[in-house]
Every structure is written in structure tokens, then in C-alpha cells.
């Protein structure tokens with residue numbers, strides 16, 4: 001029996017998990033949170049304001065947190081917490097903005113599945129995170145497109161369209177950019193018994209295993225499809241909120257922020 005309260009997000013994208021204190025979870029609640037995450041693709045948990053210890057512990061209850069090499073850790077005690085900071089005078093694109101994507105789709109094996117953010121310092125009226133449901137987008141595809149892509153794979157590259165935000169960030173941090181990475185994955189995945197679209201527009205460079213003459217058309221079609229308003233939920237943050245998503249079934253992007261400070265704590269989980 002469910003012992004947590006949930007309600008769906010806008011356009012049926014993800015679910016809010018209500019009336020819960022993540023500092024104090026029993027095993028049953030942890031299992032229900034994981035089930036909700038797998039079923040809905042992204043969960044929103046309002047105003048938790050966890051200390052770093054509790055935040056990192058919550059991540060460990062979901063899976064194995066991983067060190068994300070391109071972002072700095074909070075400190076030695078909390079190596080899994082990456083600080084994403086936007087300063088008022090930053091003029092470049094926000095990290096991960098402009099293109100919907102699925103994190104690290106350019107890794108071949110063993111790529112982290114979940115990403116979690118907690119709002120630490122939230123500006124008023126901007127800096128939403130935009131989610132698109134791969135489940136809903138797949139379900140609403142015309143049957144003839146479903147048929148064309150049933151065995152299709154995508155080539156995903158870290159040098160795809162979104163790379164500009166990463167390169168700017170690396171330059172800012174003085175990191176020498178690594179070689180680009182590329183991987184091939186099926187673009188229709190099954191999660192929790194439901195099919196979902198895995199097309200990460202920020203990384204997708206080619207669709208394979210389809211009729212070659214359809215390849216470019218299908219790429220453009222699917223990118224436009226997952227961007228449709230009816231599959232999108234633009235999440236407005238409050239301080240202390242947590243968003244946790246499954247990169248197999250949900251796409252996301254940052255929105256633009258101008259002339260204000262924002263700080264988020266990010267943890268990537270296998």
C-alpha cells in the first residue's frame with residue numbers, strides 16, 4: 001500500500017511527492033519514492049531545505065551517487081554534491097540550457113541514470129527547469145512513426161548542439177576540454193513496462209537503423225515532437241525544493257537567467 005501522497009505535475013509530466021520529510025524516511029517510503037520516480041520519470045518535493053549530509057544520504061537511498069568530473073564538489077566531505085552557481089554578472093548561456101537533453105547520453109556503458117537538484121538560492125520569477133515527458137511523447141506519436149523507429153538507434157555526442165554551454169563553463173573554470181565522447185543507444189526504451197523516447201536533442205547527431213532516406217526527417221520530427229508544449233512542464237523553483245529525474249524517461253533543460261544569482265546543489269546517481 002502507498003504510504004506517500006502524490007499528485008501529477010502540469011501536462012501529466014512527473015509527480016509531486018507531498019507531505020514528506022526526506023530527512024526521516026522509513027524503508028517503505030523510500031521504496032514508494034523510487035516506484036513513483038520510475039512511474040512518472042521526475043518527482044518534485046517542495047521545500048525540503050536539506051543540510052548537505054541529509055541531501056547526500058537521500059541520494060544514497062535512491063542509488064549510488066557518482067563523482068561528476070566536469071563540476072566541482074562541495075568539499076571533501078560531500079564529493080557527490082556539485083555546486084551549480086549562476087552569478088549576476090554571468091553573461092554566457094546557463095549550463096545545460098537552450099536544448100532539451102538527457103544527461104550523459106553520450107556515454108556508452110554504465111552511465112548515471114538519475115539527476116537530482118536542490119534549490120539553495122533561488123531568484124524570483126526566473127530560472128525554471130523545463131521537463132518534457134518521454135513517456136507522453138512516445139504515447140502520442142503516430143503509429144507510422146512508432147513503426148519506423150521501433151529498432152532505431154541514435155548517435156549521441158558530447159559535441160552535440162548543447163556543447164556550447166559546457167565549453168563556456170569549462171573555459172570559465174579553467175578546465176581544458178576533453179575529447180568529445182560518442183555513444184549509440186536505442187531511441188525507444190522501456191521503463192517500468194512503458195515505452196519512452198530517448199532522443200536527447202542536445203546530444204543527438206544522427207538516427208540509425210532506419211531507412212537512410214528517413215533519417216534526417218525522423219531526427220527533426222522527433223526533436224520537434226518532444227519540444228511540443230503539451231509534453232512540457234516548466235518547473236518554478238522555491239528555495240529548498242528538490243527535483244529528481246530519470247534520464248531514461250524524462251528530458252530537461254535549464255532556462256535562461258539574467259542579472260541575478262542562483263545556486264543549486266546537484267547530485268548524479270547510478
Ligand SMILES: [Fe+2]
Pocket residue numbers: 096101102103252
Ligand atoms: Fe542536464
